[in-house]
Amino acid sequence: MADRYLTFTGTAPGRFLTRRLGLPQPAALKRWSPERPELQGDRLLLTAGKSHLDLADTGLALTGSAEKPLTGTAEKPAAVLLDATGVRDVEALAEVHAALHPAVRSVAESGRIVVLGAPLDPADHHQAAAQQALEGFTRSLGKEIGRGRTVNLVRLTDARAAESTLRFLLSPKSAYVSGQVIETGAYDESGAPAGPDRPLTGRTALVTGGARGIGEAVAGTLARDGARVVVLDVPQAEQDARRVADRLGGTALTLDITAPDAGERIAAALPDGLDVLVHNAGITRDRRLVNMPAERWSSVLDVNLASVLRTTDALLESGTLRQGGRIVATASIAGLAGNAGQTNYGASKAGIVGLVRALAPRALAEHGVTVNAVAPGFIETKMTAAIPLFIREAGRRMNSLTQGGLPVDVAETTAWLADPASGAVNGQVVRVCGQSLLGA
Numbered sequence: 369m370a371d372r373y374l375t376f377t378g379t380a381p382g383r384f385l386t387r388r389l390g391l392p393q394p395a396a397l398k399r400w401s402p403e404r405p406e407l408q409g410d411r412l413l414l415t416a417g418k419s420h421l422d423l424a425d426t427g428l429a430l431t432g433s434a435e436k437p438l439t440g441t442a443e444k445p446a447a448v449l450l451d452a453t454g455v456r457d458v459e460a461l462a463e464v465h466a467a468l469h470p471a472v473r474s475v476a477e478s479g480r481i482v483v484l485g486a487p488l489d490p491a492d493h494h495q496a497a498a499q500q501a502l503e504g505f506t507r508s509l510g511k512e513i514g515r516g517r518t519v520n521l522v523r524l525t526d527a528r529a530a531e532s533t534l535r536f537l538l539s540p541k542s543a544y545v546s547g548q549v550i551e552t553g554a555y556d557e558s559g560a561p562a563g564p565d566r567p568l569t570g571r572t573a574l575v576t577g578g579a580r581g582i583g584e585a586v587a588g589t590l591a592r593d594g595a596r597v598v599v600l601d602v603p604q605a606e607q608d609a610r611r612v613a614d615r616l617g618g619t620a621l622t623l624d625i626t627a628p629d630a631g632e633r634i635a636a637a638l639p640d641g642l643d644v645l646v647h648n649a650g651i652t653r654d655r656r657l658v659n660m661p662a663e664r665w666s667s668v669l670d671v672n673l674a675s676v677l678r679t680t681d682a683l684l685e686s687g688t689l690r691q692g693g694r695i696v697a698t699a700s701i702a703g704l705a706g707n708a709g710q711t712n713y714g715a716s717k718a719g720i721v722g723l724v725r726a727l728a729p730r731a732l733a734e735h736g737v738t739v740n741a742v743a744p745g746f747i748e749t750k751m752t753a754a755i756p757l758f759i760r761e762a763g764r765r766m767n768s769l770t771q772g773g774l775p776v777d778v779a780e781t782t783a784w785l786a787d788p789a790s791g792a793v794n795g796q797v798v799r800v801c802g803q804s805l806l807g808a
């Protein structure tokens with residue numbers, strides 16, 4: 369399961385040889401650890417256009433500024449934030465180039481570039497063109513920047529509402545998130561402040577399919593952030609579910625999520641309510657459509673989509689999911705780009721995107737609950753270890769970071785969306801794919 373190529377290119381002879389042969393040079397990504405909770409170095413703030421954004425309102429510790437010379441500083445910046453919210457026409461895009469052209473080279477390994485944009489103004493096609501241009505710019509820079517560095521775009525109207533998102537993108541927790549466009553909404557006065565060490569303290573989180581793989585990592589990360597976790601999995605996985613729950617001080621709940629009364633049974637098991645619902649359980653039953661029996665089709669649709677719809681409806685309607693709650697569903701890049709042999713799986717995961725987009729505004733208005741999705745790319749799990757070597761190797765490298773992600777990368781993204789401070793993030797589908805070449 370280990371990525372031996374990544375280990376090899378980390379050695380001096382490996383680096384020499386692979387460079388000579390023109391092969392990919394994946395960087396060892398800097399991920400979060402208790403010893404290294406932040407990336408080391410300045411966070412430089414640059415501006416393009418006439419901005420009205422007040423980043424001083426946030427606790428983001430932006431130590432740099434446009435005036436600070438980039439050469440001669442002791443440390444390379446860990447991050448560059450480009451405030452391009454004031455870019456309203458094509459002429460102002462020249463300022464994007466002027467700001468980042470000299471800065472880009474100096475960004476540290478595994479560093480971050482975060483472009484801040486404004487929502488597109490439907491009444492002003494010049495503004496819309498210039499702001500949409502930032503998207504193409506961000507995705508292109510992400511593909512060329514290399515050395516474990518990521519580039520993302522946040523469209524925002526209010527810096528305070530975007531704070532939890534910016535913290536996440538500037539931190540080592542977002543190591544495998546690149547080339548993404550995330551929109552944040554309005555500031556909610558009742559929202560929690562961003563940044564506390566254990567933001568989920570006092571909250572209950574349920575993770576379906578939590579006995580192994582990505583779900584196990586999600587349960588671990590939510591527990592690290594203070595949540596009381598409930599690990600849900602099928603009765604056959606009871607032993608693993610208990611092992612995970614015991615390790616995290618949580619509880620196991622064994623039931624098949626496709627049971628028609630799964631939502632009611634979860635509600636009955638959680639009389640005190642639920643704050644975070646992570647729909648992670650998922651299966652694949654791959655076959656080309658010509659060879660796919662109806663049973664393979666329906667089992668994937670049932671686990672990956674129908675049960676997500678049923679349990680979501682039941683837990684919202686019963687009030688089990690409390691005000692301030694968070695739903696995080698699991699899509700996949702196969703649902704965005706499509707994948708041969710996965711018409712059933714691709715349909716189910718695209719369905720998740722539809723669910724999230726349609727339900728998000730209503731769930732927030734009626735229940736105070738946000739609804740978002742993570743869309744993993746190639747993640748190193750038992751599922752991907754079973755892929756034949758050649759296809760596996762191609763899947764691993766076909767992204768801007770030229771490596772697979774780890775379950776913890778999906779878990780960290782889920783934890784950011786589950787954070788009480790992320791109330792302004794709603795209806796988003798965030799890919800955790802190292803900017804895969806597949807999909808939007």
Ligand SMILES: NC(=O)c1ccc[n+]([C@@H]2O[C@H](COP(=O)([O-])OP(=O)(O)OC[C@H]3O[C@@H](n4cnc5c(N)ncnc54)[C@H](O)[C@@H]3O)[C@@H](O)[C@H]2O)c1
Nearest residue numbers: 577581582601602624625648649650700744746747749751
């Ligand atoms: N591994 C990847 O590269 C990848 C990529 C994209 C999306 N995903 C998605 O991420 C999620 C987790 O993937 P994984 O690789 O950890 O898978 P996995 O197979 O390792 O784990 C899935 C878990 O879900 C449980 N589960 C399956 N059916 C269930 C049911 N009916 N009721 C309750 N639990 C059930 C399984 O028992 C298992 O513990 C899935 O939704 C998957 O589609 C994974």
